[in-house]
Amino acid sequence: MTDTAWIDAALTSARPQAVGALLRYFRNLDTAEEAFQNGCLRALKSWPQNGPPRDPAAWLIMVGRNAAIDEVRRSNKQDVLTDDAVISDLDDAEEELADRLDGSHYRDDILRLLFICCHPDLPATQQIALALRIVSGISVKQIARAFLVSEPAMEQRITRAKAKVANAGVPFETPGPVERSERLAAVAAMVYLIFNEGYSASGETSEIRRPLCEEAIRLARLLLRLFQSEPEIMGLTALLLLQHARAAARFDASGELVLLDDQDRTLWNRKLIAEGLALIDKAMRHRRSGPYQVQAAIAALHARATKPEETDWVQIDLLYGALEVMQPSSVVTLNRAVAVSKVRGAEAALQMIEPLGERLSNYFHYFGVRGAFLMQLGRNKEARVAFNRAIALANTSAEAAHIRMHLDRLMRDNQPSGTTAARK
Amino acid sequence: MLYAILCYHDEDLVGSWSKEQDDAVMSRLAVVQDKLKKEERLGPVARLLPTTAATTLRKDDPPVVLDGPYAETKEQLLGFYIVDCENLDAAVGVARDLGAANPGGAYEIRPVGLFEPGASTK
Numbered sequence: 001m002t003d004t005a006w007i008d009a010a011l012t013s014a015r016p017q018a019v020g021a022l023l024r025y026f027r028n029l030d031t032a033e034e035a036f037q038n039g040c041l042r043a044l045k046s047w048p049q050n051g052p053p054r055d056p057a058a059w060l061i062m063v064g065r066n067a068a069i070d071e072v073r074r075s076n077k078q079d080v081l082t083d084d085a086v087i088s089d090l091d092d093a094e095e096e097l098a099d100r101l102d103g104s105h106y107r108d109d110i111l112r113l114l115f116i117c118c119h120p121d122l123p124a125t126q127q128i129a130l131a132l133r134i135v136s137g138i139s140v141k142q143i144a145r146a147f148l149v150s151e152p153a154m155e156q157r158i159t160r161a162k163a164k165v166a167n168a169g170v171p172f173e174t175p176g177p178v179e180r181s182e183r184l185a186a187v188a189a190m191v192y193l194i195f196n197e198g199y200s201a202s203g204e205t206s207e208i209r210r211p212l213c214e215e216a217i218r219l220a221r222l223l224l225r226l227f228q229s230e231p232e233i234m235g236l237t238a239l240l241l242l243q244h245a246r247a248a249a250r251f252d253a254s255g256e257l258v259l260l261d262d263q264d265r266t267l268w269n270r271k272l273i274a275e276g277l278a279l280i281d282k283a284m285r286h287r288r289s290g291p292y293q294v295q296a297a298i299a300a301l302h303a304r305a306t307k308p309e310e311t312d313w314v315q316i317d318l319l320y321g322a323l324e325v326m327q328p329s330s331v332v333t334l335n336r337a338v339a340v341s342k343v344r345g346a347e348a349a350l351q352m353i354e355p356l357g358e359r360l361s362n363y364f365h366y367f368g369v370r371g372a373f374l375m376q377l378g379r380n381k382e383a384r385v386a387f388n389r390a391i392a393l394a395n396t397s398a399e400a401a402h403i404r405m406h407l408d409r410l411m412r413d414n415q416p417s418g419t420t421a422a423r424k
Numbered sequence: 425m426l427y428a429i430l431c432y433h434d435e436d437l438v439g440s441w442s443k444e445q446d447d448a449v450m451s452r453l454a455v456v457q458d459k460l461k462k463e464e465r466l467g468p469v470a471r472l473l474p475t476t477a478a479t480t481l482r483k484d485d486p487p488v489v490l491d492g493p494y495a496e497t498k499e500q501l502l503g504f505y506i507v508d509c510e511n512l513d514a515a516v517g518v519a520r521d522l523g524a525a526n527p528g529g530a531y532e533i534r535p536v537g538l539f540e541p542g543a544s545t546k
Contacts, residue, residue: 221436
């Protein structure tokens, strides 16, 4: 590591706590961010000479806060400038402050900081952009890159989101247990959104968007450290780890999506899988199941299978059944149908998804899955209709390319008979 | 004399290493370990999963199981066990048995991510 890399790492990891505490102090997001920036600038001057402080977050909170107060005084022209030397020598004060920093406070500080990004009036993409900017401290340029939009467009999006949050009023009172758990649920959902934003990227953009997945995992781990006994946060973290573990196998050299069954499982990241499995194991002891835990358990069954044939589809079917009860949705049923097709055959699976046709009439995956079931049953003509519809609805070129592969296979299978070769 | 060498680092930082970075560190370590192995001086080597995966058994009366790592600083690390268990429940069970034989203090239970049994030491 280079000389200053440790400072960057320390600043990044202290950021949520420091900005969260400064927000509590100033009750204004812009002031809090500015104060943190000031703290960082002074850290860059002071830390290389004096070494890292014992508690970087506490240091940044105090220095940032003092700097912001000076700023106010300066603009009021009431006071003289503070000498930098006075601030950079904080060893004694730091110790005192670290003791004063209330451990239980900062948990709510970070939660609040994440929670204000989850404002229900903000569309998902704005929530994510705001969280990445404010909580993670990722530059507007990098966020714009991950979202494949121009920097000014992203700047505007974040500014607008911030204004909305400010107008809505930030909840500063210390939350009660019910509120706290509601906030935690909203924040968990947002962390999952961040992950999906990276995970659902197509082959061409998956490299660029990969940091979104990594950032989501970092935030999930942070939440887990703050709320150590929440099985759903263990489940969320496990789910992200287990899905991200497959990253290297999900796209082929030409950027095309590789389905789970066809992935080279030696490319899966065993370290992440081990951590994910351990977290589910830990969550299960609480006997308080929830959607993240169930989804993580499903991902775990895939992760445990070293070959596709070894996948425990019976158990996956059961878990999707449990998920259907917790979170009834057509998409969950559609996923369950895939497991059902492996356990009880394509006919049963097809029957299961038949009633979803209306609700999912614009859903790419519905037609992709339906086409695959029909193809397995040898109903090629109907399969082709479903696949064509899927291509029309594809969200990414990788999705479309994947379906086209099925269509090509249908064409090849049909060609020898000569009856359908001319038909497109 | 056998010596235990306990590894401390910032898990956020280590956790953010890419697979390539991680592999590079591991292969540099392997060079040092291989030399010790040849000399039959290397015992078991373990890499623990992050503290987020930890569970703590406080050996109070009655013992209390807590999620998360051992966070107190007033007690010191005095020893460790490596035990093969079906799952965390079983590991907590073993810790409880040990705790009953030696109450007071705490056990932190951490899943092991990587384990090398090592060559026999004299």
